[in-house]
Amino acid sequence: MPASALISVQGLCREFHRPRRFDGPFGGLRTLLTRQHEVVRAVRDVSFTIEPGELVGYIGPNGAGKSTTIKMLTGILVPTSGSLEVGGVLPWRDRERNARQIGVVFGQRSQLWWDLPLIESFRLIGKLYDVPTDRLRDTVGHFTELLGMADFLQTPVRQLSLGQRMRGDLAAAMLYGPKILYLDEPTIGLDIVAKERIRDFIADLNADRRTTVILTTHDLGDLERLTSRIMLIDHGMLLYDGSLAALKHRYAPYRELVVQPADLESLQVAGTTRSKIEDGRVWLRVDPDSQQMAEVIGRLMARYGVADLAIVEPDLGGVIRQIYSDQHVDVTAPTAPAASGSSDDPGSWSGPGRSGDRDASGDPDSSGNPDSSGGPDSSGVRSKP
Numbered sequence: 001m002p003a004s005a006l007i008s009v010q011g012l013c014r015e016f017h018r019p020r021r022f023d024g025p026f027g028g029l030r031t032l033l034t035r036q037h038e039v040v041r042a043v044r045d046v047s048f049t050i051e052p053g054e055l056v057g058y059i060g061p062n063g064a065g066k067s068t069t070i071k072m073l074t075g076i077l078v079p080t081s082g083s084l085e086v087g088g089v090l091p092w093r094d095r096e097r098n099a100r101q102i103g104v105v106f107g108q109r110s111q112l113w114w115d116l117p118l119i120e121s122f123r124l125i126g127k128l129y130d131v132p133t134d135r136l137r138d139t140v141g142h143f144t145e146l147l148g149m150a151d152f153l154q155t156p157v158r159q160l161s162l163g164q165r166m167r168g169d170l171a172a173a174m175l176y177g178p179k180i181l182y183l184d185e186p187t188i189g190l191d192i193v194a195k196e197r198i199r200d201f202i203a204d205l206n207a208d209r210r211t212t213v214i215l216t217t218h219d220l221g222d223l224e225r226l227t228s229r230i231m232l233i234d235h236g237m238l239l240y241d242g243s244l245a246a247l248k249h250r251y252a253p254y255r256e257l258v259v260q261p262a263d264l265e266s267l268q269v270a271g272t273t274r275s276k277i278e279d280g281r282v283w284l285r286v287d288p289d290s291q292q293m294a295e296v297i298g299r300l301m302a303r304y305g306v307a308d309l310a311i312v313e314p315d316l317g318g319v320i321r322q323i324y325s326d327q328h329v330d331v332t333a334p335t336a337p338a339a340s341g342s343s344d345d346p347g348s349w350s351g352p353g354r355s356g357d358r359d360a361s362g363d364p365d366s367s368g369n370p371d372s373s374g375g376p377d378s379s380g381v382r383s384k385p
């Protein structure tokens, strides 16, 4: 692990065993009688390191393995194999020490006391984490201002709106000054104003306190606003680790000019291809590596009367949709020979490789299988090149 890394994950695997379900007329009965199990490889041979102060977007479609990874990082789940270290601690072995250095916010669940006023939850958390009274008061005051919580500090948590509760959860997770913040869908279900407030708060924490943030989200606005590094997981495998800009460039290596010309039909501009015509406007695709945008615009303006013109960045939503829909992987056994991936700089793409240390361990999670060790992944996988 690099000497400077705060989080180091090597060959991390996590499997779950679940009953095999049969379809068809007697499927239910067969499921019940056969009691066969299948192995779900929720996380397969994932490796990465995160430096102090990074703000990383951990993304992937539903069921990709994001929450399972976060649960291992927070010590809730024991890895089937591989190794992970967070601030010098093995999270699943030393959960208490790990808990002191991390804050966790799950968008769908609250960590606050449901029946207590929000401020009382804060006080309790301060006590649990031995925060000196003065410091707690200052921190609560500061967060109350930043997150606009003054109006509902005395309100029982069960009466808070989703946006208010989320602000409370975020503040609670940071009251004791953890160096790492795990955020699982922190803006889910919020209106645009509430989202912005939460994003600003996260950005400030990262900038002012150098809090390391690992953000799991399906909201592309969160990614655009907050993250420069993206780790993309699908079917349990880390497929991409690199900058957001490189990801866009790989999948949408073009810019678009949106033009409202006087004469729609005759518009032909050298160095561009038409990608769309809608509402009297034409979308012209330009490859910025081979064409100077200024020259293309110059050619366009010289020949045509143009009422309106805009330059459009590649749409991250389209990029991500394309990546997700390109994956063809079966997450469950049986297995087939592996294909290997390759890397790109600055972002790297990877397929499955060999897992790291075998480290089969006991498992507090009822759905896990203590006997299942990971080991080299031999699943049939087609991954991004």
Ligand SMILES: Nc1ncnc2c1ncn2[C@@H]1O[C@H](COP(=O)(O)OP(=O)(O)OP(=O)(O)O)[C@@H](O)[C@H]1O
Residues within 6 Å of the ligand: 016, 017, 018, 040, 041, 042, 060, 061, 062, 063, 064, 065, 066, 067, 068, 069, 331, 367, 368
């Ligand atoms: N306790 C469990 N028992 C059995 N299978 C599980 C368990 N937890 C997760 N899985 C399976 O592991 C895989 C990864 O799930 P995980 O919750 O990590 O995905 P995710 O990327 O967080 O998805 P989402 O975006 O929908 O929250 C899925 O196939 C899921 O069904």
